[in-house]
Amino acid sequence: MEKFEKLTGIAAPMPLVNIDTDMIIPKVFLKTIKRSGLGVNLFDEMRYDRQGNEIPDFVLNKPQYRDTQILVAGDNFGCGSSREHAPWAIADFGIKCVISTSFADIFYNNCFKNGILPIVMPQEVVDVLMKDAEKGSNARMVVDLEAQTVTTSDGESFPFEVDAFKKHCLLEGLDDIGLTMAHVKDIDAFEGKMAQERPWV
Amino acid sequence: MTAPKTLYDKIWDAHVAHEQEDGTCLLYIDRHLVHEVTSPQAFEGLRMAGRKVRAPEKTIAVPDHNVPTTLDRVSGVIANEESRIQVEALDKNAKEFGVNYYPVSDVRQGIVHIVGPEQGWTLPGMTVVCGDSHTATHGAFGALAHGIGTSEVEHVLATQTLIQKKSKNMKVEITGKLRPGVTAKDITLAVIGETGTAGGTGYVIEYCGEAIRDLSMEGRMTVCNMAIEGGARAGLIAPDETTFEYVKGRPHAPKGAQFEAALNWWKTLYTDEGAHFDKVVTLKGEEIEPVVTWGTSPEDVLPISAVVPSPESFKGGKVDAAKRSIEYMGLEAGQKLTDIQIDTVFIGSCTNGRIEDLRAAAAILKGKKIKDGMRAMVVPGSGLVRAQAEEEGLADIFKEAGFEWRLAGCSMCLAMNPDQLSEGERCASTSNRNFEGRQGYKGRTHLVSPAMAAAAAVTGHLTDVRELMTETETA
Numbered sequence: 063m064e065k066f067e068k069l070t071g072i073a074a075p076m077p078l079v080n081i082d083t084d085m086i087i088p089k090v091f092l093k094t095i096k097r098s099g100l101g102v103n104l105f106d107e108m109r110y111d112r113q114g115n116e117i118p119d120f121v122l123n124k125p126q127y128r129d130t131q132i133l134v135a136g137d138n139f140g141c142g143s144s145r146e147h148a149p150w151a152i153a154d155f156g157i158k159c160v161i162s163t164s165f166a167d168i169f170y171n172n173c174f175k176n177g178i179l180p181i182v183m184p185q186e187v188v189d190v191l192m193k194d195a196e197k198g199s200n201a202r203m204v205v206d207l208e209a210q211t212v213t214t215s216d217g218e219s220f221p222f223e224v225d226a227f228k229k230h231c232l233l234e235g236l237d238d239i240g241l242t243m244a245h246v247k248d249i250d251a252f253e254g255k256m257a258q259e260r261p262w263v
Numbered sequence: 264m265t266a267p268k269t270l271y272d273k274i275w276d277a278h279v280a281h282e283q284e285d286g287t288c289l290l291y292i293d294r295h296l297v298h299e300v301t302s303p304q305a306f307e308g309l310r311m312a313g314r315k316v317r318a319p320e321k322t323i324a325v326p327d328h329n330v331p332t333t334l335d336r337v338s339g340v341i342a343n344e345e346s347r348i349q350v351e352a353l354d355k356n357a358k359e360f361g362v363n364y365y366p367v368s369d370v371r372q373g374i375v376h377i378v379g380p381e382q383g384w385t386l387p388g389m390t391v392v393c394g395d396s397h398t399a400t401h402g403a404f405g406a407l408a409h410g411i412g413t414s415e416v417e418h419v420l421a422t423q424t425l426i427q428k429k430s431k432n433m434k435v436e437i438t439g440k441l442r443p444g445v446t447a448k449d450i451t452l453a454v455i456g457e458t459g460t461a462g463g464t465g466y467v468i469e470y471c472g473e474a475i476r477d478l479s480m481e482g483r484m485t486v487c488n489m490a491i492e493g494g495a496r497a498g499l500i501a502p503d504e505t506t507f508e509y510v511k512g513r514p515h516a517p518k519g520a521q522f523e524a525a526l527n528w529w530k531t532l533y534t535d536e537g538a539h540f541d542k543v544v545t546l547k548g549e550e551i552e553p554v555v556t557w558g559t560s561p562e563d564v565l566p567i568s569a570v571v572p573s574p575e576s577f578k579g580g581k582v583d584a585a586k587r588s589i590e591y592m593g594l595e596a597g598q599k600l601t602d603i604q605i606d607t608v609f610i611g612s613c614t615n616g617r618i619e620d621l622r623a624a625a626a627i628l629k630g631k632k633i634k635d636g637m638r639a640m641v642v643p644g645s646g647l648v649r650a651q652a653e654e655e656g657l658a659d660i661f662k663e664a665g666f667e668w669r670l671a672g673c674s675m676c677l678a679m680n681p682d683q684l685s686e687g688e689r690c691a692s693t694s695n696r697n698f699e700g701r702q703g704y705k706g707r708t709h710l711v712s713p714a715m716a717a718a719a720a721v722t723g724h725l726t727d728v729r730e731l732m733t734e735t736e737t738a
Contacts, residue, residue, distance in 0.1 A: 077580060077583070078580070078583065078584060078587070079579075079580035079581060079583075079584045080460060080461075080560050080562075080584060082560075082696075082698045082699075084696070084698040084699065084700055084701050085698070085699060085700075088700055088704075089677055089678065089679045089701075090679075092300050092328075092679065093300075093329070093343075093345035093346060093348075093349055093679070094345070095303035095304065095307070095348060095349060095352050096304065097304050097413075107699065107700050107704065112704070136580045136584075137461060137579075137580055138460055138461040138464070138494070141460055141461070141494065142396065142696060142698060143395075143396050143410075143677075144301065144394055144395055144396040144398075144410035144411060144412055145300075145301065145412075146301065146304075146394075146412035146413040146414060149412075164461050164464055165464075166461075166464060166494060167430075167464055167465065167494070167495075167496045168396060168409075168410050168411065168412060168491075168496065171411075171412065171415070172412035172414065172415075175412060175414035175415070176414070185579075225285075225287075225428065226285055227283065227285055227287045238414065238418055238426055239312070239314075239417065239418050239421050239422065241426070242289060242418065242421075242422045242424060242426065243421075243422065245280070245281045245289055246422075248280050248281040248289065249280050249281075249289065249291070249317075249422060249423065249424055251280075252280035252281075252291050253291075253423075256291070260388075260525070260528065261521065261524075262386070262516075262517035262521045262522075262524070262525045263293045263321075263386075263389065
């Protein structure tokens, strides 16, 4: 996995609450057996009409948001299905950070596996960041994972919380399976113990 | 003396294979369920790294999301090429990696969350995961069960563990008795109506109380299935005699002395007196009415006697979301829910595709016909549910009423197979999500119980099922 570097980029506002995984990537695109290439279908039903033409009003279709790297979104972003196609599509589009007041658990977790940083901020901070995002390509937001801060284009800085282990993995671009394989003896021992205590499993 | 523990605490503690100083754990996984949509990239990852499946005997695969449910499927060909490729990939991966497998041609095939319990793979006190958010279903057995993404599917395949931090404990108590015509689906929707779709985020829910105890295993699975719709990764119900009775004798349940040994442990799986919950929600069973959803989020729940709300009655970001929902659903604020005309009825899914669900719907449909022009289908949750329903005469009731009687699969719950709504088509559905486009592009979904779906099929509009029940049934 790629290391998460300090990010300076365009932020797009999506204030709608409960943006679900069916909105992020509709099921017709789940039939792929690959991880790549989903960015073009990110938010497909909001982004294109039935003929495949772009809907000009949709935020990511506007000229100033085409190179969006940060999404500022309404509450409960990523609710619904466990499909990792959602973060795959987000990452493939080029978005590396999503900021909201809350995220659905499975989606939140899936982000870290794909080099995306989801940031939870209180409502009043999300309101400020949403306003800043509305400035479009004239503004650049800065996300510093190392320092755990988001800074608006006006230089106003807000701290955020992130699990120390998840932060470490994202900064270093660590592969989870590789990390766990280092504990294979613990897993062997656990299985040995279980074979005695709960043999029916 | 150790501190009192919740059921979740007990199952968690029994599965920690390694713990870091910061509380990050390697949680051992007892059962890994796999379907065709979220697994191909995971198997491919194993292949590329030259890894094996660590515990193929604890891994169970079944295709369900993509498979056609029409009767011509017995010819074995899936017309949609992408769907066919995905199902073939699962066939190949299951064989290559040696995991337990129920192919489309097997009578035991069905929706993964119905097949697991039915075959006795799911047992109390286990950890169960699947690349599918409705894995929460298995919590009905007092198993810690939740959905994972594809990277985690690969992680579990390779290591039989997950890197996890513990969630918080939430208790949802449903006191008293349910009134006639009110079912497990109404409970679980009413809870989401109360807590909102983010209310359970960061929690594992334990459902308890008299109304939960009174439910069958099928009903309990319906309740836990939608824990995820309330934001909770997992829902749990402490195992009891109802659970043990259901499990006993299933193909993969322990037998003889092993069953007795298991039973001894299972009986310790309950929340201790005085254990701490971080959040508590209580609903009175008697006060729950048959409910329906009016909007495009499962939290948009109201009793069938209500009217479509006005967006201004909400707060914050929900005002705009409600406006958008009402427009998408083609409704007007103030409109009576019972005045909403229905085009299609779908009975099935991992929420409501079990035998008890089909019995409840058939009880309403017996001797009746569906409304002229109504499109109605029953998609049993597994081949075995289908066979049992045929044996009990339920299939005949559905067919005589005008329903299509399908083969097992996820079908119109998420419309990845050919069963889809067309633009503007309005469906009373026993599934779990009413998101925009979920059942087809611009399709409109109202979530209901199987009995309420049957009632809507008969009258042609959303209907209080109690109006179709006889006096003895409602007494």
